[in-house]
Amino acid sequence: MSESEKTPTPAQNRRPKRRRRKPRKSQTNWDLRHFQVTPVAGKWRFHDFDLPLPLMHAIHALGFEYCTPIQAEALAHTLLGGDVVGKAQTGTGKTAAFLISMLAYFLEEEAPDGQKTGAPRALIVAPTRELALQIEKDAKALARFTSLNVASVVGGMDYQKQRDNLAKKLDILVATPGRLLDFHQKRDVDLTQVEVLVLDEADRMLSMGFIPDVKRIIRHTPKKEERQTFLFSATFTQDILNLASQWTHQPAHIEIEVTVDNAADIDQRVYMVSDDDKQRLLVNLLKQESFDRVMVFGNRRDLVRKLDDHLRKAGVDVAMLSGDVPQNQRIKTLERFREGELTVLVATDVAGRGIHIDDVSHVINYTLPEDPEDYVHRIGRTGRAGAKGVSISFVGEEDAFSLPEIENFINDKLPCEHPPEGLL
Numbered sequence: 001m002s003e004s005e006k007t008p009t010p011a012q013n014r015r016p017k018r019r020r021r022k023p024r025k026s027q028t029n030w031d032l033r034h035f036q037v038t039p040v041a042g043k044w045r046f047h048d049f050d051l052p053l054p055l056m057h058a059i060h061a062l063g064f065e066y067c068t069p070i071q072a073e074a075l076a077h078t079l080l081g082g083d084v085v086g087k088a089q090t091g092t093g094k095t096a097a098f099l100i101s102m103l104a105y106f107l108e109e110e111a112p113d114g115q116k117t118g119a120p121r122a123l124i125v126a127p128t129r130e131l132a133l134q135i136e137k138d139a140k141a142l143a144r145f146t147s148l149n150v151a152s153v154v155g156g157m158d159y160q161k162q163r164d165n166l167a168k169k170l171d172i173l174v175a176t177p178g179r180l181l182d183f184h185q186k187r188d189v190d191l192t193q194v195e196v197l198v199l200d201e202a203d204r205m206l207s208m209g210f211i212p213d214v215k216r217i218i219r220h221t222p223k224k225e226e227r228q229t230f231l232f233s234a235t236f237t238q239d240i241l242n243l244a245s246q247w248t249h250q251p252a253h254i255e256i257e258v259t260v261d262n263a264a265d266i267d268q269r270v271y272m273v274s275d276d277d278k279q280r281l282l283v284n285l286l287k288q289e290s291f292d293r294v295m296v297f298g299n300r301r302d303l304v305r306k307l308d309d310h311l312r313k314a315g316v317d318v319a320m321l322s323g324d325v326p327q328n329q330r331i332k333t334l335e336r337f338r339e340g341e342l343t344v345l346v347a348t349d350v351a352g353r354g355i356h357i358d359d360v361s362h363v364i365n366y367t368l369p370e371d372p373e374d375y376v377h378r379i380g381r382t383g384r385a386g387a388k389g390v391s392i393s394f395v396g397e398e399d400a401f402s403l404p405e406i407e408n409f410i411n412d413k414l415p416c417e418h419p420p421e422g423l424l
Contacts, residue, residue: 030145035060044072046100049079052107054145055100062141068093070256075101078230083251085244086232089377092256095135095200098124098230099142102196105228106148106171112193118166118183119190120151120173123221124198125214127205129154129176130330135200136174148172153189155179156328163188177205177213184220191220195227199247202233202240211243224249234373266383267390270403270416275396277424278366282307283314284423285364285392286344292361293337296346297378299367307346307366321347349374357381365393368402372409 035056037045044067046059067075070088077084078101088094102122111121124139126132136152143150151165152174162179166188173180173189183189197218199205205214221227229248233240236255244251273281286294298304301322308320319333319342336342338357349369360382369375375393382389395403395416407413 030057032056037065040066049075051104055103055107055142057145058142070094070254071097073254077252079104081228083229083248085248085251085253087236087255088232089234089380094232095138098198099139102172103142103148107146115169115193116190117169118188119193120170121193122172122196123191123194124172124174124200125177125217126174126200127208127210129156130334131201132174132176133331139172139174153179153183177210177217180217181213192222194221197221197227197229199231202231202243203235206239218247265388266379268379268414269392270395270414271392271419272416273394273396273419275398278394278396279310281394281419281423282366283311286316288423291343293340293359294344294362294364295360295381296344296364296366298346298348299369301348304346304348311344316344317342318344318346321345361389363391368393368395368399368406370402372406375406376410
């Protein structure tokens with residue numbers, strides 16, 4: 001049975017964690033009759049979960065119709081108050097899965113009496129600023145027809161502005177670990193009233209050394225039996241599973257496999273080329289092909305800098321995204337790319353996960369990633385939401401060892417060919 005055909009089942013023997021209160025009044029006269037979605041065998045609609053009307057209005061406005069596999073499986077548990085430990089890559093819809101669940105809960109139950117300023121009801125912890133800001137943007141889009149308040153605290157951004165936002169009553173706070181602890185130590189944030197805790201991309205938080213900070217954060221929230229916890233990770237290592245057992249209570253485990261089948265609309269090409277010819281091939285490809293929005297991936301920061309410089313000198317409309325770029329500049333670059341003001345983005349894998357950029361027409365792997373899973377994350381930037389996408393991988397002498405590992409990981413043979421005539 002495929003992931004999309006699995007039928008979600010309710011959480012079993014779940015502790016009664018939530019007490020129903022009077023639902024909030026809808027701030028919209030919108031009617032569900034405006035949102036007609038035909039039932040399809042093997043697919044779950046958002047209608048099937050009896051979500052509050054203002055939330056359905058936002059889902060309709062965003063163009064969502066059918067749940068992705070992780071959304072269907074997660075909502076079946078989380079809407080009942082259950083904890084979830086989910087394995088899912090970027091692009092599977094996991095962000096909407098946890099946001100829809102917490103927004104539905106907050107629309108059905110009023111905030112507790114005596115809620116303090118700076119005391120969020122939901123806390124979402126993410127490893128990077130870009131991911132945190134993207135989650136905040138998605139949360140605001142889903143909460144647009146409600147009175148729910150969303151804010152973020154991340155490093156590298158205006159400190160005082162974030163502090164001012166904390167001086168209000170908050171429903172959802174999205175944060176990176178360091179800046180959150182900073183505000184908490186200064187008593188600008190109170191975590192004792194957190195009802196829903198989300199730990200997103202836990203594997204990245206582990207690899208980036210954030211787990212000690214995350215543990216300190218979690219110690220200041222209610223006990224795991226008294227809150228709802230979602231933990232998402234692209235991989236399930238033993239370390240991640242150990243952390244999940246510490247931080248969640250009787251969770252449902254959901255696994256959406258990292259496969260290219262999840263991005264079936266991607267035309268994958270492999271060009272065999274010498275390492276010395278890669279730059280010329282890239283420039284000619286970008287100039288001769290009709291590209292709307294292209295992401296070019298390199299393995300190292302110094303390589304990305306060289307490619308950015310070379311493409312600029314060749315007259316290509318390009319910018320780079322890596323750890324060397326200041327945070328404010330990274331955010332501006334992403335916005336320009338999203339708005340179509342920039343055609344080519346050269347990036348390290350810092351942009352490979354957690355960044356939602358729609359309408360990417362092409363992904364070019366200038367070098368193959370060392371980790372086969374990163375190949376799937378990279379090409380998952382294109383071919384989204386039913387749109388067609390193209391991934392082109394340059395395979396030179398140094399990449400030859402990575403190709404068999406990638407093919408083994410995706411359980412498929414990639415078509416290797418020489419670049420079309422005229423590109424070299």
